[in-house]
Amino acid sequence: MSSRKLAMYLAGCTGAVLIVMVVVALTTGASQERFEHVLLPEIYAASLLAHAPGLRAIMALDIAFLILYTAFFAALARYLGALGRPFVRLAFGAMLATAILDIIEDHHIIAMLESVEHEVLPAARSITEQAALSMTKFSISYLALFMFGLAVPRTTKLGLALSLFLTAGTLLSGVIGYALPPAHQASFESGRWIGFLLGFGLALAWLMKSADEPNAETATPAPPAPA
Numbered sequence: 001m002s003s004r005k006l007a008m009y010l011a012g013c014t015g016a017v018l019i020v021m022v023v024v025a026l027t028t029g030a031s032q033e034r035f036e037h038v039l040l041p042e043i044y045a046a047s048l049l050a051h052a053p054g055l056r057a058i059m060a061l062d063i064a065f066l067i068l069y070t071a072f073f074a075a076l077a078r079y080l081g082a083l084g085r086p087f088v089r090l091a092f093g094a095m096l097a098t099a100i101l102d103i104i105e106d107h108h109i110i111a112m113l114e115s116v117e118h119e120v121l122p123a124a125r126s127i128t129e130q131a132a133l134s135m136t137k138f139s140i141s142y143l144a145l146f147m148f149g150l151a152v153p154r155t156t157k158l159g160l161a162l163s164l165f166l167t168a169g170t171l172l173s174g175v176i177g178y179a180l181p182p183a184h185q186a187s188f189e190s191g192r193w194i195g196f197l198l199g200f201g202l203a204l205a206w207l208m209k210s211a212d213e214p215n216a217e218t219a220t221p222a223p224p225a226p227a
Helices: 003-028 041-050 052-082 088-117 124-151 157-179 182-190 192-209
Strands: none
Touching: 003 052, 003 192, 041 052, 041 088, 041 124, 052 088, 052 124, 052 192, 088 124, 124 157, 157 182, 157 192, 182 192
16 A cells, blocks of 8 residues: 555544544543643543543543554555655654654543542642643644645645645734733634644545656656666
8 A cells, every 4th residue: 555545534534533532522522731831730630520520531532543653644644755755754743743742642631530529639849730731732733734734735726725724824823822812812712623624634535636656666667878
């Protein structure tokens, strides 16, 4: 299977898991974003307990999500690299760092939930560190997406749309997200899921219209040299 086709399948699977996560969040009222900001320990603990079942479901799905999106970007990086595109290694390295931070974030939030269930209040420092970890994760993901956007060929309308979405769209999202006052951040972050779905949809559409990467198995043999 070519890297392009593998990336297509992985984009579809990643998007499917993302949709399930959105459905769980809407039906249970649980949200990972709620625990990515600094709150008073008492409020933080009460929110963890109030949304425990839904939060556990979202965190379980998020593990599948991060595995799939890492595999997708690995396949995409291989495909873009075979096309000779720039910034591919830097882009995937930053995305891999994002996945590692995502794993730490998920398990840290679940660890705090288990502490609360044992009647141990989260320390203010742990909550602050969680918020800093989440912001770092998103900032590195912005770097990764921007670099992937620069690597996407802009030779077709879909390629141009995907490139602009990943570059200009990512920069705009990052600036607005950090500049908004706390009262409006929750609404903005809830719309982040829509951006994720649009991104995977655009990537899938572009990959479907693209050609497989050149390789030894499909490349046309060179004509024999003249005697």
